[in-house]
Amino acid sequence: MHNLGTVFRFEVTRTLKKRSFWIMSLFFPIAIAAIFGIVFFSNRATHEASEQVAKQSFSIAVTDTSHLVAPALLQAIHAKVVPDKQTGVHEVATGKVDAYFYYPADVSKQTIEVYAKDTGLFNNNRYQAVAQALLDQSVASTVSTQTKAILQNHVAFTTTTYKDGQVYNGFKQLIAPGVFLVLFYILITMFGNQMLTSTTEEKENRVIEMILTTIKARTLIIGKILSLIVLALIQIIVILIPIVILYLLIGDKLSLPNFDLTNIPLDPVRIAIGAVIFFLSFLLFTGLLVAIGAAMPTAKEASGFFGIVMILIFGPLYAVTLFISAPDSPLVTFLTFFPFTSPIPLLLRNAVGNLSVPEALLAIVILAVSASVVMAIAIRLFRYGALEYSKRLSLGSVFGVKRKRIQ
Amino acid sequence: MDTTALVSVDHFRMDFGDKTVISDLSFTIKKGETFGLLGSNGSGKTTTIRALLGIYQPTGGELLIAGKPYKVDGSVKLGYLPEERGLYKKELVLDVMVYFGELKGLTKSAATRWSLDYLNKVSLGDHAKTRLDKLSGGQQQKVQLGVTIMNNPELLILDEPTKGFDPVNRRLLMNIIEEHQKQGATVIFVTHQMEEVERLCDRIILLKDGTARAYGTVADVKKSFGGASLDDIFIKVYGDPVGQETF
Numbered sequence: 001m002h003n004l005g006t007v008f009r010f011e012v013t014r015t016l017k018k019r020s021f022w023i024m025s026l027f028f029p030i031a032i033a034a035i036f037g038i039v040f041f042s043n044r045a046t047h048e049a050s051e052q053v054a055k056q057s058f059s060i061a062v063t064d065t066s067h068l069v070a071p072a073l074l075q076a077i078h079a080k081v082v083p084d085k086q087t088g089v090h091e092v093a094t095g096k097v098d099a100y101f102y103y104p105a106d107v108s109k110q111t112i113e114v115y116a117k118d119t120g121l122f123n124n125n126r127y128q129a130v131a132q133a134l135l136d137q138s139v140a141s142t143v144s145t146q147t148k149a150i151l152q153n154h155v156a157f158t159t160t161t162y163k164d165g166q167v168y169n170g171f172k173q174l175i176a177p178g179v180f181l182v183l184f185y186i187l188i189t190m191f192g193n194q195m196l197t198s199t200t201e202e203k204e205n206r207v208i209e210m211i212l213t214t215i216k217a218r219t220l221i222i223g224k225i226l227s228l229i230v231l232a233l234i235q236i237i238v239i240l241i242p243i244v245i246l247y248l249l250i251g252d253k254l255s256l257p258n259f260d261l262t263n264i265p266l267d268p269v270r271i272a273i274g275a276v277i278f279f280l281s282f283l284l285f286t287g288l289l290v291a292i293g294a295a296m297p298t299a300k301e302a303s304g305f306f307g308i309v310m311i312l313i314f315g316p317l318y319a320v321t322l323f324i325s326a327p328d329s330p331l332v333t334f335l336t337f338f339p340f341t342s343p344i345p346l347l348l349r350n351a352v353g354n355l356s357v358p359e360a361l362l363a364i365v366i367l368a369v370s371a372s373v374v375m376a377i378a379i380r381l382f383r384y385g386a387l388e389y390s391k392r393l394s395l396g397s398v399f400g401v402k403r404k405r406i407q
Numbered sequence: 408m409d410t411t412a413l414v415s416v417d418h419f420r421m422d423f424g425d426k427t428v429i430s431d432l433s434f435t436i437k438k439g440e441t442f443g444l445l446g447s448n449g450s451g452k453t454t455t456i457r458a459l460l461g462i463y464q465p466t467g468g469e470l471l472i473a474g475k476p477y478k479v480d481g482s483v484k485l486g487y488l489p490e491e492r493g494l495y496k497k498e499l500v501l502d503v504m505v506y507f508g509e510l511k512g513l514t515k516s517a518a519t520r521w522s523l524d525y526l527n528k529v530s531l532g533d534h535a536k537t538r539l540d541k542l543s544g545g546q547q548q549k550v551q552l553g554v555t556i557m558n559n560p561e562l563l564i565l566d567e568p569t570k571g572f573d574p575v576n577r578r579l580l581m582n583i584i585e586e587h588q589k590q591g592a593t594v595i596f597v598t599h600q601m602e603e604v605e606r607l608c609d610r611i612i613l614l615k616d617g618t619a620r621a622y623g624t625v626a627d628v629k630k631s632f633g634g635a636s637l638d639d640i641f642i643k644v645y646g647d648p649v650g651q652e653t654f
Contacts, residue, residue, distance in 0.1 A: 006509040215479055
């Protein structure tokens with residue numbers, strides 16, 4: 001393994017020198033910034049436009065058979081009261097008024113009808129907004145401030161939960177162990193394809209014979225995996241820095257939810273379990289992707305299998321509510337302990353706190369054994385598949401008939 | 408010349424599935440000699456080299472270098488130019504050379520120094536910072552040769568080394584082989600180019616269908632075939648193109 005450092009440095013350095021690495025790394029924060037920017041400017045523009053629309057005055061006729069609209073309000077906006085819908089519609093059609101609102105007798109069952117002069121797709125919204133505002137303000141003026149707050153969903157709640165006699169904040173509890181779930185997701189989605197094709201390069205470039213007679217296959221593969229981990233961490237930092245800067249600069253203007261992230265609880269057992277599951281899951285899937293890459297003659301053919309691996313990893317996300325609400329169900333048990341589907345269920349259940357320590361230990365043993373077997377297969381496939389320049393390698397040919405002929 | 412056997416192949420057998428490629432092959436290569444491993448396409452030359460270097464696991468027999476099966480971290484410094492050639496094409500020439508130099512045990516500075524000297528010697532000094540895939544085929548071959556010999560190998564294995572080489576690179580290769588011969592390196596020359604064999608090799612083995620058809624010094628082999636040239640011996644063993652025996 002004395003060449004491990006050399007392989008690691010070579011792989012990291014050459015990737016960092018690639019423009020595509022930085023384009024990919026910077027694309028994400030730039031895209032986030034662009035989305036933030038669009039949302040920010042769109043909100044501002046909409047707000048300004050709404051204010052402008054609100055300032056615009058237009059003539060209104062109203063028929064209120066519900067008797068909910070306050071006459072004082074109608075008077076204040078100089079609305080014309082007409083006896084029936086037919087008259088009101090006629091007034092609009094002939095241009096005598098800009099808008100006519102018809103309030104039916106029972107607004108909970110019937111539709112409020114708005115007839116108005118067309119002023120463009122965006123500006124036409126103001127008519128309905130005014131019709132709604134007339135109704136809201138009329139009703140609000142008849143009830144107390146508290147009732148008004150309840151009806152408008154303006155009441156605040158705080159919830160304090162207890163577990164084992166102690167105050168327990170479920171959301172804060174899941175943050176620290178949940179980091180491993182997020183990290184695993186990011187690493188696999190961003191670097192999965194690179195793992196898959198990391199060994200096909202040696203094959204496609206016909207450099208494999210020189211490599212296999214210079215270093216051990218195991219050294220090369222472990223060096224590549226370590227380099228991928230470090231590159232992924234670098235990429236995460238590159239992605240996070242601009243996002244954090246952006247948040248610090250204009251975060252308060254983006255109307256983001258305000259989470260109190262102080263005093264995050266650090267449960268050492270759950271964090272340790274999360275770290276071990278993360279590491280073993282990463283090894284397992286790296287091994288699987290490397291094995292597929294080693295068995296395929298080209299990166300293009302290997303990429304065809306990427307989707308299948310992604311379904312195995314992220315498919316369980318569709319059962320996310322089940323992991324939280326019914327952790328003892330047979331499906332959850334299967335997805336938790338079957339090694340190729342286990343990372344997301346294990347990391348998620350560990351984060352939300354419904355993975356017991358014995359369950360975690362059993363899953364860790366299964367993952368460790370699976371990861372070792374898959375890594376051993378990957379190295380073997382690499383050794384025996386490396387010289388198969390033009391065709392796929394089958395497991396049978398590696399483990400049944402070990403020796404393959406080249407020419 | 409030191410007559411100690413550096414390479415010994417003893418009753419080597421290699422099957423691929425139901426097909427036997429090498430049935431029973433034995434030979435030795437002495438330390439410091441240049442040995443020609445000859446034969447037509449598919450005769451088992453490359454298979455023998457790959458088995459010798461541990462890339463293939465032999466079905467039977469023993470293939471040893473300095474008395475042991477070859478290991479990448481063993482004591483013998485190896486320079487191997489495989490038949491299937493290539494390097495990391497998207498990387499810079501110097502980076503690739505230094506990488507292989509370090510893998511072969513050189514320090515980074517020593518590998519860099521050696522690579523720059525070599526590139527200057529083969530008129531590629533201006534291309535040290537060029538991507539390999541921007542070089543011509545001939546220039547890439549020069550780089551590959553450099554990578555093969557940069558650790559000053561004790562055992563230099565060249566599998567079809569002149570395949571696809573232009574005359575300039577062929578001359579360069581010959582010079583390299585001669586230089587290493589003078590330094591006492593053992594050279595295994597896998598080829599079917601008899602002209603080069605006559606010029607460079609001390610001893611040869613001629614393979615057909617996985618067995619040795621001739622083995623010994625170039626002079627002895629010629630003598631055993633009635634003083635014919637190596638070209639004629641090759642045709643005699645494999646049959647002439649129209650299927651008629653020359654002798």
